[in-house]
Structure formats: C-alpha cells, structure tokens
Amino acid sequence: MLEVKNLHKSFGENEVLKGIDFSVKKGEVVAILGSSGSGKTTLLRCISFLERADSGTISLDGFEKDMTELTRREVRMLRMKMGFVFQEYNLFRNKTAFQNVTEGLRIAQKIPADKARETAVNVLKKVGMLERADYYPDELSGGQKQRVAIARAIALSPKVILFDEPTSALDPELTGEVLEVMKMLASEGTTMAVVTHEMGFARDVASRVVFMDGGKITDNRAPAEFFSSPESDAARRFLRRMTSDRGI
Numbered sequence: 001m002l003e004v005k006n007l008h009k010s011f012g013e014n015e016v017l018k019g020i021d022f023s024v025k026k027g028e029v030v031a032i033l034g035s036s037g038s039g040k041t042t043l044l045r046c047i048s049f050l051e052r053a054d055s056g057t058i059s060l061d062g063f064e065k066d067m068t069e070l071t072r073r074e075v076r077m078l079r080m081k082m083g084f085v086f087q088e089y090n091l092f093r094n095k096t097a098f099q100n101v102t103e104g105l106r107i108a109q110k111i112p113a114d115k116a117r118e119t120a121v122n123v124l125k126k127v128g129m130l131e132r133a134d135y136y137p138d139e140l141s142g143g144q145k146q147r148v149a150i151a152r153a154i155a156l157s158p159k160v161i162l163f164d165e166p167t168s169a170l171d172p173e174l175t176g177e178v179l180e181v182m183k184m185l186a187s188e189g190t191t192m193a194v195v196t197h198e199m200g201f202a203r204d205v206a207s208r209v210v211f212m213d214g215g216k217i218t219d220n221r222a223p224a225e226f227f228s229s230p231e232s233d234a235a236r237r238f239l240r241r242m243t244s245d246r247g248i
C-alpha cells in the first residue's frame with residue numbers, strides 16, 4: 001500500500017533519517033516507536049511532503065517515484081490518498097466540528113454540499129461526536145477535538161492514515177476515548193501508521209511494530225515478538241525505561 005525506500009533527510013549537518021525502508025500493507029496497523037529525537041515525526045513529515053526528503057522513493061497505491069522528482073501535481077495526488085492526525089489537533093478554530101469535516105470534502109475533493117453533509121454526519125457519528133457537531137473547537141475537550149480530527153481524516157477515505165502521537169497532548173483520562181476510536185478503525189481494516197508512546201496500543205492493536213533509533217529502523221516485527229525479544233539494544237533499553245516509568 002505505502003512504501004518508502006532508502007529515505008534520507010538531513011537538517012544542515014544533522015542527518016536525521018539515515019536510509020529508512022518503511023512500509024504499511026493494506027489493512028495493517030504499524031506502530032512506530034522510538035525515543036524522542038529518533039526521527040519519527042520527520043519520517044511522517046517526509047512521507048506526507050511537509051518536509052522534502054533528500055533522497056528516497058515512495059510508492060503508494062500503485063504509483064511509485066523518486067521522492068525528489070515529484071511534480072506538485074503528483075505530490076497533491078499522493079497527499080489526497082493520505083489522512084493525517086497529528087498531536088496538535090489542527091482544527092479550524094472558527095469552524096464547527098461539522099464544518100471542519102465538510103471543509104476538506106468540499107475543497108480538497110470538490111464533493112457537492114449535500115453529499116459532504118451526509119459523509120460528515122456518518123463520520124462524526126462513528127467517532128461519537130455527532131451530538132457536538134455544532135460546537136467550535138474551543139468548546140470541546142482535547143479528546144473530543146482529536147476525535148473530530150480523526151473524523152475529518154476518515155471522511156476523505158484515504159488509503160492510509162498517518163498518526164503522530166495523537167494522544168500525547170491529552171490528559172491521561174482523555175487518551176482512552178481517542179485510542180478506542182483508533183482501535184475501532186483498526187478493527188475495520190483501516191490502514192494506519194501510528195507514532196505512539198502508548199505501549200498498550202502497540203501491543204494489543206498494532207499488527208507490526210517498527211522501532212527507530214538515531215534515524216534508523218532497528219526493529220521491525222510482530223508486537224508479541226517485539227515486546228518479548230526486541231532485536232536491538234536500543235529497543236531493549238527503551239522498553240525497560242517505558243515499563244519502569246509506569247511502575248510496572
């Protein structure tokens with residue numbers, strides 16, 4: 001479904017991605033784990049063209065090309081096939097939950113108003129936000145805002161949804177409702193790549209775990225294997241730290 005090969009990215013002298021091979025197959029949920037600064041966000045930003053990769057190829061939904069040679073039109077076409085849910089909700093503050101969902105449909109996909117409304121009702125219902133459809137972002141909790149952001153992403157029927165720490169900005173009591181929605185999407189076969197520090201989600205919901213350290217992927221395996229016998233020392237140290245932090 002989505003694949004990048006030999007992806008390199010530097011910021012000045014700082015080589016942040018050192019030849020990443022990363023793929024998400026149709027219906028897979030890939031959890032991307034790694035310490036802060038390991039390059040997880042940069043990976044997602046390169047895949048979504050918020051950053052220009054220095055080198056690498058991307059293939060998505062049957063289209064494949066060198067990432068440095070893409071035309072603007074191709075970038076737009078590829079971005080249309082991806083959904084994004086990032087840590088900061090990125091909702092339009094002057095639009096209601098409902099308008100936040102319909103906006104993308106009307107503008108990005110030029111869908112007629114009545115069809116956009118119908119889709120918005122469906123996706124808001126799905127994330128449990130239909131009752132709050134007319135609320136503005138400032139009137140919603142962080143968890144509710146993130147659910148609207150998810151609704152907005154799925155409304156566009158992307159081939160793959162990229163999540164970057166979707167629950168990291170939330171109070172602990174609000175992470176559950178967002179994880180539940182993501183779990184539901186996973187159970188429906190939604191293709192997703194999720195940067196997360198939620199070990200429970202990685203263990204129980206992900207079909208595969210990718211671990212990044214220093215701009216490289218050092219581990220890539222099924223969750224049960226990753227958690228019981230990580231491949232790299234870095235992953236082993238990371239897991240030890242994650243579990244001791246939580247007093248487990």
Ligand SMILES: Nc1ncnc2c1ncn2[C@@H]1O[C@H](COP(=O)(O)OP(=O)(O)O)[C@@H](O)[C@H]1O
Pocket residue numbers: 011014016034035036037038039040041042043
């Ligand atoms: N826009 C940028 N300009 C310069 N350096 C950056 C930029 N974005 C990220 N970096 C650097 O890239 C490295 C990886 O960052 P990031 O991808 O955010 O890691 P993670 O998401 O795993 O915490 C860090 O050293 C960070 O300082």
Ligand SMILES: [Mg+2]
Pocket residue numbers: 040041042
């Ligand atoms: Mg990050």
